[in-house]
């Protein structure tokens with residue numbers, strides 16, 4: 001990698017993902033922040049941290065807006081500039097990007113970026129309605145289409161164009177549940193068979209229960225600084241070499257292609273160019289599997305396999321632990337869970353563990369270069385980052 005590091009990650013924390021009955025989002029975030037602070041004893045949070053960016057999708061869940069200040073308060077950081085970033089399921093991907101702007105601008109040497117969502121106290125119908133607000137109101141929401149339906153349209157188009165099968169799509173769930181079974185912080189820590197996934201009930205054809213991510217409570221927290229200051233705080237920084245964010249039309253019906261996300265391609269190109277690497281140099285990735293099919297599309301849009309060949313690529317086992325490029329070693333949104341505002345920086349948490357050799361049973365051997373890919377809604381936002389370990 002010939003590019004130069006933009007920022008360095010000096011610590012990271014994540015709450016357990018799952019159901020946190022009786023807790024508020026702010027309390028769940030405090031768990032993530034406590035872990036990040038305690039992993040970095042040389043950091044004096046109140047003195048050193050100069051800004052906070054928090055991904056949070058919806059005030060509807062807890063009837064609580066103005067989340068930047070609320071979260072800063074409960075993390076013990078009242079006083080600093082604290083800003084909420086919102087880009088649907090990419091809200092904390094956008095927080096990371098904002099944190100990078102803050103460090104690179106020279107306005108803040110140490111910043112906290114993270115995200116949180118509390119969802120499980122609401123009914124599935126309520127959550128589905130709140131999530132749908134991230135799609136186009138007049139032509140999508142108004143006509144009753146929800147996110148499982150939108151991703152089902154994309155999956156169907158891919159099946160039609162390239163012959164991708166329901167079984168190939170379900171293999172993503174089998175892999176990610178296996179990875180999730182190795183992650184003590186994942187919501188569902190159980191392996192499933194292809195037969196179980198295939199026999200699960202349809203949510204929106206061809207997507208079934210096991211093709212959907214989980215409605216989840218959770219929080220994640222990452223601490224960034226300038227590369228030249230990283231050694232002051234830790235012997236094991238993880239450097240970010242590439243950062244890309246892009247947008248697309250909110251409505252699926254306005255796009256040229258239903259089988260590819262242009263925002264992902266644009267964000268990936270920016271991140272790869274900045275890091276001066278090609279997709280072949282990536283050792284592992286956390287990609288946005290809000291629905292299993294979305295992971296297949298990401299393989300193609302990120303350049304891990306050729307266009308139209310993601311079905312065969314998942315069959316090859318290359319993206320499973322032990323394969324050439326393990327994808328979603330955390331269990332992904334499918335098994336680890338998808339507390340939407342927390343997801344982007346939860347992907348970064350997994351990358352931090354992997355690139356500092358702390359991923360336990362799911363450690364990728366000799367992992368050096370990683371990538372995270374976080375999308376909002378049906379892909380109107382995409383955020384891609386490229387990382388490298390300090391070793």
Ligand SMILES: CC(C)(COP(=O)(O)OP(=O)(O)OC[C@H]1O[C@@H](n2cnc3c(N)ncnc32)[C@H](O)[C@@H]1OP(=O)(O)O)[C@@H](O)C(=O)NCCC(=O)NCCS
Pocket residue numbers: 089124128131147148203209210211212213214215290291338377378
């Ligand atoms: C798929 C979905 C509709 C299922 O919700 P539901 O029908 O209300 O299911 P329930 O919450 O009643 O759960 C029933 C069982 O299925 C399990 N389950 C729920 N969602 C699951 C999922 N996505 N994968 C696997 N198991 C799931 C539950 O753990 C529960 O198991 P149990 O009976 O052993 O306790 C819901 O998980 C969903 O909407 N997911 C997508 C979320 C989303 O769109 N996110 C944003 C993407 S852009």
